[in-house]
Amino acid sequence: MPTPPDAPILVDHLFRHEAGRLVAVLTRLFGFDRLEVAEDLVQDTFVQAYETWRLRGLPDNPTAWLYKVAKNKAYTYVQRQRTAEKATADLRLGLPAGYTIQAHIEAAFQALSDSQLQMLFAVCHPRLPADAQVALALKTLCGFSIAEVSHAFLTTPDTITKRLYRAKEKIRQEQLSMDFPPAEALPGRLDGVLRCIYLLFNEGYYSASPDAVVRQDLCREALRLGLLLLEAPATRQPAVYALVALMCFHASRLASRTAADGDLLPWHAQDRARWHPGLQAQGVAHLNAAATGLEVTSYHVEAMIAYHHTQPDTPAKWQELLQLFNQLLRLQASPIVALSRAYVLSKSNSPAAAIAAAEQIEGMGSSGLYHALLGELYEGLNQQRAAAHWQQALALTTEVRKQDMLRERLQRCLAG
Known part of the structure; x- marks a missing residue:
């Protein structure tokens, strides 16, 4: 040995x-x-x-x-x-x-696969609060640490510890079972399962680890769980196809998201030759399968957005993306979605229009991502404001690799 x-x-x-x-x-x-x-x-x-x-x-x-x-x-x-x-x-x-x-x-x-599928639905029991369902799934089934779960929920480790304790107490007190839900109860449980998988993928794609900006192992695990759902007829639903398509499109670009030194690369700087055509083709197939249902979920819209990000950069593409983000905001209003829309607005309209939209977003003042976007938008318009936002983004960012990237952008802004 x-x-x-x-x-x-x-x-x-x-x-x-x-x-x-x-x-x-x-x-x-x-x-x-x-x-x-x-x-x-x-x-x-x-x-x-x-x-x-x-x-x-x-x-x-x-x-x-x-x-x-x-x-x-x-x-x-x-x-x-x-x-x-x-x-x-x-x-x-x-x-x-x-x-x-x-x-x-x-x-x-x-019966390993059956056990995992059963466990996914068990922790998403309707008697457990929605946030506890996802936290429990991420911790017990997906191998998250308390710190990673807290990052996924944008809260503190102490809050997550208490949430998990209360969830386990409720399981014991109410003697909740691990049975697979009957057909009529499946839609309600499936929403929680999909949220869990979505958060797992996001934690890998936008890693909270101080040493890695991308954790491909988490992305692969999320994709594996999504494909597990598609193996079972009862869970082979349009929303599942849409989420799997979304993950396939994003996963196809994983190898190109970081430079040789580990720094995160923006979309426009990525080497398209490193994009995975097989995963993109799977994404298209799953997206087509997702279109068979009558309901359009946020996963459908995000999958379409991810698909367009695999296509050539044209004015028509950015106009289509703006319409998709408008639709996503109606389905899932959040500061992060609004921030992403502001970036798309800078491409489809102008940086000034994007700045106006971004500065109207509430609750993002303590976000490094928010200030990084404003730093980029202000460059060329107001270097002093751009530098101030780059400095705030740097101060609010804990990931080492992202700090290096932000420091480089700040120095470039101050020099230029």
Whole structure:
């Protein structure tokens, strides 16, 4: 066995990709009210991996090693519960006639995709508040840290910790189940699931990590979950196709979003030769499939916007994008959407018109993105104001790579 010095890095990588899947399987096995038991067993599995691999080297198949250890821990837990005179039924295993506990656990691990899909809908139970649904899904199923969840919600880690605690208490008190929702309840649950996947992709595409402006692993995980929904007939809905199309279009440009030194590149500076034509073609196919429904969701409009960003830069394109952002504002009014519309307005009309629109947006004064846009819009019109906004953007930005980019823009503005 090799003994590389980066075993902790591999454990962290696998935790991101496999922890949520393991939690889903174990929660389906034990019951939704024992979610924390599942999380603890998965945490123990990765702690054991870190300690074992650091000392003995990596196994030939690290993922298989994790699943084997998790199965053993599940079996040990069940045995201990039985020893304490708790019936197997109390764990909701519901063993069929002739099944052993080991066989049942093995069967549960084989139904991995079903468990993840079931878990997605379980945490989006209508008795849980909408913000708790998404926070719980991001934390337990997608492997987010508390800090990443708080960034996705634009709030503090302490708020998210309390929100997760209240959600888990409600699960226990009301004995919520992990059953897949019936057909009539599916639309309401699906909205929460799609919000979760959307936030997961955004966290990767606009990373809160201080060392990375793009986290492709999160984007891939979000796309995987979206495709998982399309595999099941019950969740193969137009809104799901639209969200998957949106992610495909954005993912097609991931490789070109950063320069060789890691700095973020704006759309117009990206190397089109590095765009992924296969993902773009998948995006078009999914967008066409999304058009079969009668409802137009924000995912439909955002997917169309993302599609246009893969097309050549023409005046007609920017006019079409402006109309799409107008429609998106009607469907999903938010400062971020309004800010994006202001940028498009600068391309379809003029920087002055865009500045007027941007300065009317409320609640964005503490946003680095807001000041960065105004810095760009004011360049060429008022260098003093441009520099002031670049300075504010720099002061409000924590990501190292983005700070470097903003510092370069500020210096260029002051010199020019």
